[in-house]
Amino acid sequence: MKPQNGRVLRKAKMSDIPRLIALINGFARDGTMLPRTEFELSEGIRDFTILLADGVIVGCAGLHFYGPTIAEVRSLAVDPTCQGLGAGQALMEALEREAREYDLDIVFAFTYVPGFFAKMGYHEVERGELPLKAWKDCLRCPKFQACDEIAVVKLLKPDASLLHPAPLETGLIQLAAARQN
Secondary structure: OOOEOOEEEEEOOHHHHHHHHHHHHHHHHOOOOOOOOHHHHHHOHHHEEEEEEOOEEEEEEEEEEOOOOEEEEEEEEEOHHHOOOOHHHHHHHHHHHHHHHOOOOEEEEEEOOHHHHHHOOOEEEOHHHOHHHHHHOHHHOOOHHHOOOEEEEEEOOOOOOOOOOOHHHHHHHHHHHHHHO
16 A cells, blocks of 8 residues: 555555564553454454554554454554554554445444544444344453443445344344354
8 A cells, every 4th residue: 555654554464463463462461452362363364454664563453344244443553652643544544445445334343442433433332233243252252241342333335224234244143142042
């Protein structure tokens, strides 16, 4: 992707994993982000966009698909020395462009920083409005019983709605509910 103010955005490579782990898990240590393992990052490396400044990774974010219409922004992390300088915004804009290229309707995130997402056009919703996320990932989360993250959503199309999930999402929700019984 094209450089902005001496910074370069690009898709992550396998060789970026050690720096991504250090960046993400630095925030996980203080409880503001879930930790990621080398295995998880290897498995989802294609989800990640990174921001480089002078050839050094200073930020990352993943766009993780949940179905044909919806994706999650996850593991948005910016080196503390680069925060407040537009790095997070640049990453979010890159992920939104990618979401639009894939013709997605909705992008969401779970966050402790809803104000940042509000500036990017997201609005807060009840976590229950994103049941696919809960069934797929949250059940494995150590914070599942006491989740305090805030769900935020951005509708990318005027007719997009969380109330009418795509058939694949409906099927996965029903499958997860059946497993609970």
